[in-house]
Amino acid sequence: MAKTIAIINQKGGVGKTTTAVNLSALMADMGQRVLIIDLDPQGNTTSGLGMAVEEKSIYEVLMGRVQMKDLVEKTEFRNLSIAGSDIRLADAELQLVNVDKREFRLKTAIAAIAKDYDFILIDCPPSLSLLTINALAASDGVMIPIQCEYYALEGVASLMQTVQRVKKTINPRLEIEGVLLTMLDGRTNLGLQVVEEVKKHFKKQVYATVIPRTVRLGEAPSHGEPIHIYDKRSTGTTAYAALAQEVLRRNGVKVDKNWKL
Numbered sequence: 001m002a003k004t005i006a007i008i009n010q011k012g013g014v015g016k017t018t019t020a021v022n023l024s025a026l027m028a029d030m031g032q033r034v035l036i037i038d039l040d041p042q043g044n045t046t047s048g049l050g051m052a053v054e055e056k057s058i059y060e061v062l063m064g065r066v067q068m069k070d071l072v073e074k075t076e077f078r079n080l081s082i083a084g085s086d087i088r089l090a091d092a093e094l095q096l097v098n099v100d101k102r103e104f105r106l107k108t109a110i111a112a113i114a115k116d117y118d119f120i121l122i123d124c125p126p127s128l129s130l131l132t133i134n135a136l137a138a139s140d141g142v143m144i145p146i147q148c149e150y151y152a153l154e155g156v157a158s159l160m161q162t163v164q165r166v167k168k169t170i171n172p173r174l175e176i177e178g179v180l181l182t183m184l185d186g187r188t189n190l191g192l193q194v195v196e197e198v199k200k201h202f203k204k205q206v207y208a209t210v211i212p213r214t215v216r217l218g219e220a221p222s223h224g225e226p227i228h229i230y231d232k233r234s235t236g237t238t239a240y241a242a243l244a245q246e247v248l249r250r251n252g253v254k255v256d257k258n259w260k261l
Contacts, residue, residue: 002035002117003251004110005177006139011155012126014147015182018217019243020123021048022236025226026244028079030259032118035072038085039106039131045123046084049075050224053086061109062092062134068109077226081117093130102130103170107138118253128162136166141177146198148184148191148210153201176202178250180243182211209243212236232261 007020020036028034038045039058046053051073060066061083072081096102110120122135136142142163146152167174179202185191199206211217212235220230228237245255 002110002114002120003141004114004120004122004139005141005143005247006122006124006132006135007143007145008124008132008135008159009145009155010126010128010132010159011147015145015180015211016126017044017048017123018221019143019145019180019182019211019240020045020121021221022217022226022228022240023244023247024119024121025049025077025080026228026240027119027248028077029228030244030248031079031256032248032253033079033116035081035083035113035117035120037083037106037110037120037122039089039122039135040085040125041087041090042125043085043087043089044221046082046086047224048221049077049080049082049226051075051082051084053084057088058083058085059089059092062089062105063095064105068113072113077229089131096130103133103137106134110138128159132162133166133170136163136174137171139171140173141175143177143180145180145182145211147182148194150190150194152194152198176205178247179206180209180211181206183213184210185213207243207246209239209246211239211243228261237261 007016009016024034024036056066056071061068061071071083074081124132124135181195214236216231216234217236220227223230227234248255
């Protein structure tokens with residue numbers, strides 16, 4: 001049965017989608033069967049993996065019109081499948097508001113295909129919305145990317161309150177999978193100070209891996225490729241490969257010693 005992880009931060013521009021694309025692709029490249037669910041109406045995870053939504057999207061799944069197994073597509077990358085999204089998903093908020101058990105639509109959809117994967121990652125929208133609640137209700141863990149900037153922890157308190165509320169009311173198994181520091185400019189004192197501040201706040205929940213700020217990570221999505229395909233020598237590739245290995249180790253999965261980029 002798959003381990004499901006929601007990648008979430010209600011702030012935009014913190015590397016959430018970059019993490020969703022590259023972490024899922026590298027975990028898959030390391031031999032795990034991975035499904036990435038694009039739950040953001042912007043659809044950037046979908047396009048970032050070179051995919052395009054035509055008739056069906058995760059919107060139709062949430063509306064009960066399509067089953068997840070009929071939506072999921074294999075990407076061109078090893079062991080990686082995707083449930084894609086587009087702007088139609090923005091309508092789901094209003095259309096689900098009066099639907100019975102609306103918080104569990106995604107959980108129900110995932111349950112039917114979970115046995116086919118080792119990990120399911122969900123790229124959440126940058127808001128604490130009904131879509132986000134669906135992701136939290138369906139997940140075992142929450143990964144929180146935090147940008148290494150002055151206002152890094154702004155809004156994190158409300159996010160943690162939401163996670164705790166979901167855990168208490170609708171998903172008792174939900175835990176913090178980890179806190180990921182992103183976009184670090186190691187040349188600045190500010191970036192290093194933020195790293196220390198976040199580690200002090202979250203302690204052992206912070207991943208040892210820190211994602212650097214790099215131009216190549218920003219370029220890769222326009223080519224529809226994860227960073228290790230776009231530029232395997234990039235510092236971004238090294239960082240996300242290290243993160244993938246760290247996530248696998250935390251989940252008791254032995255990383256193949258023979259794996260290499």
